[in-house]
Amino acid sequence: MNLSKHPIKFRCCSILLSALLFVMCISSCTLIPYQSAEGVNDNYTDEQLRVHFLDVGQGDSIFVELPDKKTLLIDAGEKSCGEGVSDYINARGFDTVDYLVATHPHSDHIGGMAYIVDNMNIGSVFMPRVSSNTKTYENLLESIYDKDLKITCARAGCVISENSSYKIEVLAPDVIDEDNLNNCSAVIKLECGNAEFLFMGDAENEEIENINADLSCDVLKVGHHGSETSTSLEFIERANPDYAVISVGADNGYGHPDKCVCDLLSQFGCEVYRTDIDKTIVFSYDGNLIKVENGEN
Ligand SMILES: [Zn+2]
DSSP: OOOOSSOOOOOOSOHHHHHHHHHHHHHHHOOOOOOBTTBGGGGGTSOOEEEEEOOOSSSOOEEEEOTTSOEEEEOOOSGGGHHHHHHHHHHTTOOEEEEEEOOSSOHHHHTTHHHHHHHSEEEEEEEOSOOOOSHHHHHHHHHHHHTTOOEEEOOTTOEEEEOSSEEEEEEEOSSOOTTOGGGGOOEEEEEETTEEEEEOTTOOHHHHHTOOSOOOOSEEEOGGGGOTTTOOHHHHHHHOOSEEEEOOOTTOTTOOSOHHHHHHHHHTTOEEEEHHHHOSEEEEEOSSOEEEOSOOO
């Protein structure tokens, strides 16, 4: 398939409008690589876990550097973000995504993923068993098949990887709701030492209520960009996170995140980070402490 470097096709004859669209595209997908005080290659000299919540505007993309130098990518934002996500991962010193998870077939999660598959080395691909008739979804499947990659069904109980230092497990979906793709979201738990990260995709209350697994976590990627349909009091009591990250675009048309969700998280003493305010947010875990490496809070 043909993925152009700048995916927006300029059909408008107005040079001014084209230039404006170009700037909007670039600004929405340019990610500033995170560097620690020691420099970009510090990930080769320690065995830390690093979880990067990438600022992809209204969408999700989470890049994880595992302690054994393997990598996990959960979602890749909209199509315009694929190249930026790839560049970010490259700048961290990686050209391979060992575990690639497409949580569900909405464009704000899988739009940029075809670019990732086309341009990076990919290990295993995990997707829920639900299809979509969108061009975005078809493009991703085409890229996956062009590379002779197999898709492993992401459903409750699927273990993406497990070894002596970490475990990555799919907690949901158990049943597929074809009428609501959000409720087909792969919900992922990453356990590393005594640190637990929970990534909710866009799962809403109906899917979450069916999860029997332990939802407790230290760091929560809040479901569905902070929508009130995904974060209930009951859920927060089960998850009981210390930190919450809301992946959301500034001034989005959905009203995300809902104020009641932000209030609820704060009432529980949760430190809340938002990609529209804090930009890309990086957590590290050294086997002892979870630290927020950047962010404004
Ligand atoms: Zn979404």
